[in-house]
Amino acid sequence: MKTAEIAQRYLDFFEKKGHTIVPSASLVTDDPALLFTVAGMVPFIPYLSGDVPAPYPSAADNQKCIRTNDIEEVGKTPRHGTFFQMLGNWSFGDYFKEGAITYAWELLTSSEEDGGLGFDPKDLWVTVYEEDDEAHDLWLKLSSLPAERIQRLGKDTNYWTTGLPGPAGPCSEIFFDRGPDYGIDGGPATDDDRYVEIWNLVFMQYEITNVRSKFEFDIVGELPAKNIDTGMGLERVAFIKQGVDNMYETDQVRPVLDKAVELSGRAYGANHEDDVRFRVVADHIRSSLMLLSDGVTPSNDGRGYILRRLMRRAIRSMRLLGVDGPSFAELFATSRDAMKAAYPIVGTDYERLSQYALAEEATFLRTLASGSEILDESVAATKAAGDAQLSGAQAFLLHDTYGFPIDLTLEIVEEAGITVDRAAFDTLMTEQRERAKADARSRKGQLADTSVYRELRAQGETVFTGYTDLETESRILGILVGGVPTDRATHGQIAEVILAETALYAESGGQVADKGVIVGPGFELEVLDVQKPVPGLVSHTVEVTTGEVGVGQPATTVVDAANRRAAAQAHSATHLVHAALRDTLGKGATQAGSLNRAGYLRFDFAWGQALSPETRSEIEEIANNAVRDDLQVTTRVMSLDEAKAAGAMALFGEKYGDTVRMVDIGGPWSRELCAGTHVASSAQVGLINLVGESSVGASNRRVEALVGLDAFRELAAERAIVSQLTSSLKSPRDQLPARIAELQANLKAAEKKIAAFEAKSLGERVPALVGTAQRAGAVSVVAQSLGQVASADDVRSVALQVRERLGSDAAVVALGAEVGGRPVVIVATNDAARAAGAKAGVLAKAAAGVLGGGGGGRDDVAQGGGADVAALPAALAGVVDALTGATA
Structure with a gap:
């Protein structure tokens, strides 16, 4: 039985049982505590926790998952994979233990001809939580399993929690016995690879708090609506049904x-x-x-x-x-x-x-x-x-x-x-x-406990009116201070405010949150941020600047119109730049992320190489031509399938509901799924000025642009700079590049002459430096400061010349200098000095320690440096002292 057929049988079975079939969510979860969808239940957490009312009483799905915590076990066991597919059936207060057990047993043991999976009951074992008598008795009643194949296990295997306060409950796991060729007898309690867990039924029935560990917590009581969360491992069922030894040998792998x-x-x-x-x-x-x-x-x-x-x-x-x-x-x-x-x-x-x-x-x-x-x-x-x-x-x-x-x-x-x-x-x-x-x-630990939003979300979704209105009258539904619900917030406090309606845009889709105020009888709140802590609920982080605000009071959200207008310009400009990129580079230049705020956009896209200046200019011109053409911007709300059929582009990894908002600019030229705010026509964008292009990975590039008035100001500033240059250099604008190139060439030539003069000057000091040689133990040493020098290479060159002049007798040269405001010491030794125990790397490191820095290198030539120029004499004296002790 092919993997895809197993999945389809599962979904068909539960659809016939009245479940809504839900498509898989993305592997990229919007849960800030998780990198990926690591289990089938992740997309349903808001419904299971009660934070968001479930849109259906029961559901079934085939969810894509990624889990890498056991990555070292991949390939070594028959069942560990990093990508896997989890079949699940879910009940949100609909059916409970009896229904879940009945469905599981029926699907597993019904014949393939009747649409089941055709497992032989004699090959199945079940575990239940050791204190869950109800589940134990239901398995005896509803299945043909003998009591000895229903094993009771502890919290470590048969109790489910998130590790945080919230819903929890016992679970029952179903195992397939692969037979004596694969391990010892004794059932799942043996924890042997012979017994493969294929399905886990979680009975979510308790509310827990004071969570101290996975196994230590306090049960507050039963949940008002008991939920069912199950997961059947598709790959595990597939390798059993396909008669192979492990998941790596199934048809998809x-x-x-x-x-x-x-x-x-x-x-x-x-x-x-x-x-x-x-x-x-x-x-x-x-x-x-x-x-x-x-x-x-x-x-x-x-x-x-x-x-x-x-x-x-x-x-x-x-x-x-x-x-x-x-x-x-x-x-x-x-x-x-x-x-x-x-x-x-x-x-x-x-x-x-x-x-x-x-x-x-x-x-x-x-x-x-x-x-x-x-x-x-x-x-x-x-x-x-x-x-x-x-x-x-x-x-x-x-x-x-x-x-x-x-x-x-x-x-x-x-x-x-x-x-x-x-x-x-x-x-x-x-x-x-x-x-x-x-x-x-x-x-x-820094993540907010979303359960505080549960009762607020239960009152319904926050209605966003900001597409058409910049002011909206509403009422205060809830207030949080320090993450704790309260009935009021007073002057000077930072609080979260939840309203029934809002005109303020919550950060999403790359667009930053609106600025604005919330006003009401006797209070004014400055809006610091707007977010969606749980799906469908908008939270306003505010500072109470006037008066006192309380739950139940009327309130009006007022959007900063100028900031919104500039943000809408930037967001629409992002769509124009995206379309221009695809026009220029092809359909492979797809969006990989974006940021839009008033007057600025940042757009990441799939591309493996830098854009040439000509390509950047072409993209910029296409986008600004679209502004000039005053293309109509239209938005339509439709089903996701309709939007895809119309050719709308979706951002990979973004989570979309069944109903989406499609934004057209110039008809199909730019057609994207987007919940952001936009201008009414492209001419309102004003101007797009691409100011940067860079790499953000091996296969991604980033363009940055200023938009509208900010773009004009940038161009005006550049114009002023050009004007200053034409005046200073007494050269027409079109001749500036050639004039600057000429000046650069002249400067380089002058620098070369200066460097040659300095080198010659330093070279002329070599005889005098040789004359300062003194004995230090068994070697002759020159330890002098050259003063200010252009580069460390010049110091190195002089040190090597002095070493050469000192002949074959044991000699060490230690020259210091100030280079660019920082001290440098070069140490050079000859063969005889090294034979006597003098090592340049050791001496340079010691000198650098006096200078407040580090150094080292080979035994023959080494360099050290630091921050304290005044300590150069002491550093050089330290080299002499070190030689006296090391070579005596």
Whole structure:
């Protein structure tokens, strides 16, 4: 049974049972505590928690998920994958334990001919929470399971919480017994891989508080509406139904594994270590493709870092399989073919997605090449020092700074006949992970508990009137001070205010929040920010500047009209720039993020190389031509399917509801899904001035522009500068570039003459410097300051000349100088001095310590520096003293 067929059977079954079928949400969640949708329940959290009323009594879905906390287990077990699909059925106060158990048993054990999954009851086991007698008895009543195959387990496996105050409850898990060939007898309680968990039924029935850990909390009481949250692992059911040993051999994953086998020339099933690598490649390529399809791009932080890590682990595994060159072109194309039936976007958008993958592969292959050179040097230095072990710090530096995988380090080092101090490396890795975890915990701790908005959201969605009105009368529904509900806020306090209606735009879609005030009888509130803490609810962060505000009072939101007008200009200009980019570069230049505020726009787009000045000018001209043509801006509200059929562009990773707002500028020329505020016609944008273009990653570029009056002011400032230059240089505007180039050439020529004169002057001082040589222990030393010098290279040149003049007897030269306002010391030693124990690197480092800086280098020539020019005499004297002791 194919994976897609299993999913369809599941959805068909629950649709017949009256469930609303909900499409999968993006892998990119809008929950600030999560990077990705890590479980099927994530999109339903607002409904399960009661923060937002559920739009349907029951639902079913097939949700895309990414989870990387067990990434090291990928390929080693039959069930661990970073990308997986979670089938779920949900009840929001509709049915509870009896309904969930009935549905699960019926679907699993009904014959395939009747639309079920055809599992034999004798192969199924169930676990329940040890104190949940109700669930235990229902399983006995509703299924054919004998009592010995219903096991009671503790909170660590059979109790669900988010780890935060809110809903919680016991759960019941369903397992498939793979048989005695796969492990020991005894059921799921043995925690053996023989028993594969395929479905988890969560009975969300309690409200908890005072959460001290996953297993320690206080139960406040039962939820007013008990919910059902279930999750069936699609890949797990697929590998069982397809008769293979693990998820990597199912129909959506195995083709990539087979392609890796073909490219490597190695056999699958012949070597355990190679088998793990093949599975890692198959899993990570598919996961990377699915992340790319939801708008994630490789980067060094956040979601992009996870994607980059998956890709680089795949590259590393291919290398360990003997493939040193590029392989992504074939691997990703194979994954596309395996997944496009279930997710058509990976086929229709493959050209864009593959650009990111191929660019990332090329970058990392270069990293591996350079990292190999650094590692080779480290290995050589380790062996030269007579050590048999590369330091853990060096291995960690390669891993952390250069992205060089530890297992490749181990492989190369082993081939060289030495080892790595793995214990020290692991210690450094553990410290890094702990820092990351502490940082994540601190960030999570700063997130507001959204349960405080639950009762406010239950009163209905906040009505946004700002598309047509800049002032709206409403009433105060709620006030929060310090995150705690209160009935009033007084003068000087910062508070959150919730109203029934608002004309103030909440930050979203790249557009920053409106500025403005909220006024009412006896109070005025300055609006500092406007956000949506939970879907459908607008919260205004305000400072009470006059009087006192209380819940239930009438209030009027007043938008700063000038700021709104400028923000609308910037947002419409963003759409124009996007259309101009696509006109110029092609459809591959898709949006990857944006920021719009009054007078300014920033737009990120998919593109792998810098734009030429001519291309930038062309984009700017197309966008301003659209302004000149006074194109009509229209907005329409329609279903998401209608908007897509009309060709509207959606921002990848953005979450859209069933109903969307489509913004047209000039008809289909610019047609995007957008909830932002816009001008009525393109001429109202005024002017677009592209002021910057830069890289924001291997495959993303960024353009920045000023808009409207801000654009005019920038051009006026540039005009004033040009006017000043034409006046100062006494040259017409069109001749300024040539005149400035001429002056630059003259300046460079003069600088060369000055440098030659200074070098000659310094060279003439060499005989006098030689004459200052004094004994220090067993060597002659010249330790002098040259005063102010143009560059450290000049000091080095004089030091080497003096060393040459001192002959073959043991000699050390230490010259100091002030270069650009900072002290520099150059130390040079000859062969005889080094034989006597004088090392330039050691002496330069000591001198630099006196100067308040650092230094070092080779034994023959080294450099040090610092911040304290006045300490140069003491630093040079310190070199003489050090020589006296070291070479005596």
